[in-house]
Structures are given as C-alpha cells and as structure tokens.
Amino acid sequence: MTTDLARELLTDGFDRIRDGVPEVVDGLSVEELLWRPDADANHVAWLLWHLTRQQDDQVAALVDDEPVWQSGGWSERFGLPYPPSAHGWGMSSADVGRFSVADPSLFAGYQEAVHERTVRYLAGLDAAAYGRVIDERWDPPVTVGVRIISVLDDAAKHLGQAEYVKGLIGRRT
Structure with a gap:
C-alpha cells in the first residue's frame, strides 16, 4: 500500500467521524442528549465528548x-x-451522570478542531512513520500506524453507540 493511499483511507475514516458527530446531535434537545437508557448507560452527549477527547489526546501525543x-x-x-485532563477512560456511572452541556453545537465544533489536527498530522506522515514504535509496553510494541487505527476504531465504535442511543430516544414511549 502506498503512503498516499494509506493517508486517503485514514482521512476518509476520520472524515466519517467528523461528519457523524453533528448528524447524531441534529434534532436532539439538550434533555435528549443527556438521556440514558438506564442508570448505568452512557448518553449521547458523553459518548460524543469521549470519542472526540480520546482522538484529541492520542493525536496530541x-x-x-x-x-x-x-x-x-x-x-x-x-x-x-x-x-x-479528563477524557472519559475509567469514569464511573456517577461521573457520566454529572456531564452537562448547554450548547449542543459544541460537539461539532470540538470534533472539527480535532479533525483538522488529525488530518494535518496524517498529511505529514511518510511510509517509515507508520512503522515507528511509540509504546514498547505491549507485545508486539505499538507503532504509529497501529495507534492511528486504534483511535479510528474507538471513535467509530463510540459514534455507533451514540447513533444507537439516538435511535432509542426516538423509540421511547
């Protein structure tokens, strides 16, 4: 695979996350963004914040x-x-319950800012950069390429969870 093709594919994946965040928020009130299917579930707002925070933290590193x-x-x-410094990892149900948001447009704005940095970073990678080891605590050690895929995978999973919860909101009786 060429470096250009890798960059195009990864950028497309991150574009989908960027585009998906405002699509999930669209049409939801603040109350709906904070609705939890049960007392221990994550709500749409927390999921969108967390997926963007994890992307932000890991790309910043x-x-x-x-x-x-x-x-x-x-x-x-x-x-x-x-x-x-909070990013959502290891938060309790009570921590999630304390989340609040006054302006739903913040999610798209924050994701856009993180997306811009992510795409700028990807644009500067050459073929050798993808194989650079960044964390030797794992077996096998984590490379830049593996970390980027991990970030994209985590964001996609949380976006899907947010879409699912949004669907549940529409089905409430």
Missing part, C-alpha cells in the same frame, strides 16, 4: 503537543465538572 481540548479553549467552553 503523536504530534507531541497539548490536546486542543486545552489549547483551543474547549475545556472552558464545555465547562464540564471534570479536571481538564
């Missing part, structure tokens, strides 16, 4: 820079009751 969550002022705009 790859570019050796601060996440746009902090550098772009998104932490302040969202005003969540978590430390600025």
Whole structure:
C-alpha cells in the first residue's frame, strides 16, 4: 500500500467521524442528549465528548503537543465538572451522570478542531512513520500506524453507540 493511499483511507475514516458527530446531535434537545437508557448507560452527549477527547489526546501525543481540548479553549467552553485532563477512560456511572452541556453545537465544533489536527498530522506522515514504535509496553510494541487505527476504531465504535442511543430516544414511549 502506498503512503498516499494509506493517508486517503485514514482521512476518509476520520472524515466519517467528523461528519457523524453533528448528524447524531441534529434534532436532539439538550434533555435528549443527556438521556440514558438506564442508570448505568452512557448518553449521547458523553459518548460524543469521549470519542472526540480520546482522538484529541492520542493525536496530541503523536504530534507531541497539548490536546486542543486545552489549547483551543474547549475545556472552558464545555465547562464540564471534570479536571481538564479528563477524557472519559475509567469514569464511573456517577461521573457520566454529572456531564452537562448547554450548547449542543459544541460537539461539532470540538470534533472539527480535532479533525483538522488529525488530518494535518496524517498529511505529514511518510511510509517509515507508520512503522515507528511509540509504546514498547505491549507485545508486539505499538507503532504509529497501529495507534492511528486504534483511535479510528474507538471513535467509530463510540459514534455507533451514540447513533444507537439516538435511535432509542426516538423509540421511547
């Protein structure tokens, strides 16, 4: 596979995430964004925030820079009751329940900012970069290419979960 083809495929995958976030938010009220199918389930708002935070944190680590969550002022705009370093991993059901959002357009704006950085990073990769080892704690060690696929996979799974919960919202009686 050529570097150009890899970049095109990965960019297409991340484009789908970027486009999917506002599609999920579209038509939902704040109350619906925060609705949970049961007391321990994640709601649409948390899922969209988490998928973008994980992408932001992991791409920031790859570019050796601060996440746009902090550098772009998104932490302040969202005003969540978590430390600025929070990204959702390991959060309890109670933590998810404390999530709130006043402006649903924040999700698309934050995802767009993270997407821009992601695509800019992908544009600068050459063939050798994909094989560079970045985490030797795993067997086999994690490479840049494996990390990028992991980020995309996690984002796609959480986007699908958010779409599913949105579907449940429409089916409530």
